[in-house]
Amino acid sequence: MKRIILLIVGIVMCAFLTNLQAQKIKGSDTMLPLSQKAAESFMKKNPKSSVTVTGGGSGVGISALVEGSTDIAMSSRKIRFDEKKKLQEAGKSVKEVIACYDALAVVVHPSNKVSNLTREQLEGIFTGKTKNWKEVGGDDEKIVVYSRETSSGTYEFFKESALKNKNYMSGILSMPATGAIIQSVSQTKGAIGYVGMAYVNNSVQAINVSYDKGKNYAAPTVANAKNKTYPIVRPLYYYYTTSSDSKVKPYMDFILGSEGQKLVSDMGYVTLK
Numbered sequence: 001m002k003r004i005i006l007l008i009v010g011i012v013m014c015a016f017l018t019n020l021q022a023q024k025i026k027g028s029d030t031m032l033p034l035s036q037k038a039a040e041s042f043m044k045k046n047p048k049s050s051v052t053v054t055g056g057g058s059g060v061g062i063s064a065l066v067e068g069s070t071d072i073a074m075s076s077r078k079i080r081f082d083e084k085k086k087l088q089e090a091g092k093s094v095k096e097v098i099a100c101y102d103a104l105a106v107v108v109h110p111s112n113k114v115s116n117l118t119r120e121q122l123e124g125i126f127t128g129k130t131k132n133w134k135e136v137g138g139d140d141e142k143i144v145v146y147s148r149e150t151s152s153g154t155y156e157f158f159k160e161s162a163l164k165n166k167n168y169m170s171g172i173l174s175m176p177a178t179g180a181i182i183q184s185v186s187q188t189k190g191a192i193g194y195v196g197m198a199y200v201n202n203s204v205q206a207i208n209v210s211y212d213k214g215k216n217y218a219a220p221t222v223a224n225a226k227n228k229t230y231p232i233v234r235p236l237y238y239y240y241t242t243s244s245d246s247k248v249k250p251y252m253d254f255i256l257g258s259e260g261q262k263l264v265s266d267m268g269y270v271t272l273k
Contacts, residue, residue, distance in 0.1 A: 122163075
């Protein structure tokens with residue numbers, strides 16, 4: 001009798017797993033909270049679907065797409081030529097979808113008196129030329145610089161935008177995740193770092209940034225990102241192979257639809273429209 005029951009349970013489980021539309025999403029730490037929340041909401045609406053979301057960085061997500069260990073790669077930067085080439089060599093054609101936009105916030109310890117920084121000052125700090133807060137109008141205190149690690153799309157975008165592709169300082173404190181930057185900056189008096197706007201909370205202070213040599217400063221807010229007064233804004237991408245098109249389409253339709261875009265807005269990202 002036990003064998004019969006186990007056989008029936010096995011058949012039922014196999015049928016369930018066959019009908020279950022399982023997919024994996026991996027990559028950008030910036031997109032992680034949004035994709036996790038979207039996956040939860042999507043699975044509630046689609047009980048036969050299973051969506052697993054993990055971070056690791058944009059480069060990690062795209063590498064997983066090349067290897068075939070993820071269905072969708074999250075990326076806070078555009079796919080690179082060498083990554084596209086690897087996909088082509090693996091016989092894969094890739095599709096790019098912009099899910100939303102994000103303002104990149106520069107954050108400091110809440111006690112920091114500095115509230116405004118120009119792009120040139122940011123370049124000086126993150127390349128190591130500017131070492132003390134008094135050089136940019138703050139207290140006589142050493143600047144402690146935090147960055148994402150090199151596999152991060154945020155690392156690349158900030159280097160391109162704020163540093164004009166100059167190299168980060170040697171000895172910069174590289175963090176494996178955005179949450180680690182928030183935690184480190186909140187606990188270190190002279191600290192500075194950069195994070196996706198959705199990660200900003202009361203434990204850190206977001207800096208007003210100027211890209212016109214101090215004529216106009218803007219805070220990293222959704223409104224300022226939309227009206228383009230805040231200068232450090234970027235698209236956030238999903239990448240998947242054309243062979244996975246039908247598999248990932250329901251999730252893509254959800255995130256790009258009204259319900260998904262409401263989640264985008266609710267979580268502090270910038271909607272497509």
